[in-house]
Amino acid sequence: MAAGLYRLLDSQLSPLVRRIGLPPCGTKGPSGKRAGGAVPGDVPTDAVLFDDFAVGHSVTDAMLERGHAAPAVLWSESDVTSVRDRFSGYLRALHDRGLVGHPDRSALVSYVDLPPERRRERLLSLLDSPLGLTALICGNAVTR
Numbered sequence: 703m704a705a706g707l708y709r710l711l712d713s714q715l716s717p718l719v720r721r722i723g724l725p726p727c728g729t730k731g732p733s734g735k736r737a738g739g740a741v742p743g744d745v746p747t748d749a750v751l752f753d754d755f756a757v758g759h760s761v762t763d764a765m766l767e768r769g770h771a772a773p774a775v776l777w778s779e780s781d782v783t784s785v786r787d788r789f790s791g792y793l794r795a796l797h798d799r800g801l802v803g804h805p806d807r808s809a810l811v812s813y814v815d816l817p818p819e820r821r822r823e824r825l826l827s828l829l830d831s832p833l834g835l836t837a838l839i840c841g842n843a844v845t846r
Contacts, residue, residue, distance in 0.1 A: 754784045758791025761839055766799055770837035774807040774828050778814045778842045785810070785842050792839070804833065 765773040775792060779785055789810055793803045807828065813821060828835045 752784075754787035755791040755794070758788030758841070759795045760791070761788075762792045762795035763798075765837045765839065766795060766801070768837075771801065772804060772807060772833040773837035773839050774835060775839045775841060776813040776824075777810060778812060778840070780810045780812045782842070788841050806831070807833070 762773060775789070777785055777789075789808070792808065796803050813824065816824065828838070
């Protein structure tokens with residue numbers, strides 16, 4: 703069943719998702735938590751785990767590969783594990799290329815929660831930065 707589910711997901715999502723993990727039931731995923739679990743009746747299940755660290759790393763690495771030496775990041779949320787994992791992937795991709803993360807370009811602050819004038823200031827500061835603005839990575843969708 704897992705192989706069939708993987709083929710279905712891969713055929714539908716392959717242009718959008720780089721990596722899908724379908725671990726055997728009961729194995730530990732990247733977070734150290736057990737994949738799958740129990741549904742009522744204690745029936746073991748499989749789980750699809752999205753590797754948010756890999757998402758952040760892959761997106762940032764693609765931007766760096768295209769010559770953007772200091773991509774800026776805007777987050778729609780900041781207090782969720784997927785964002786923190788993607789942020790870690792972003793920082794790791796920079797580190798892997800000998801670059802450093804600039805706090806003014808990647809602050810883990812919700813952009814959408816800022817008042818309109820503060821959002822405008824944030825964007826203008828990125829445009830006026832000595833590093834310039836050649837790439838902007840936007841992370842996560844609003845879930846509230």
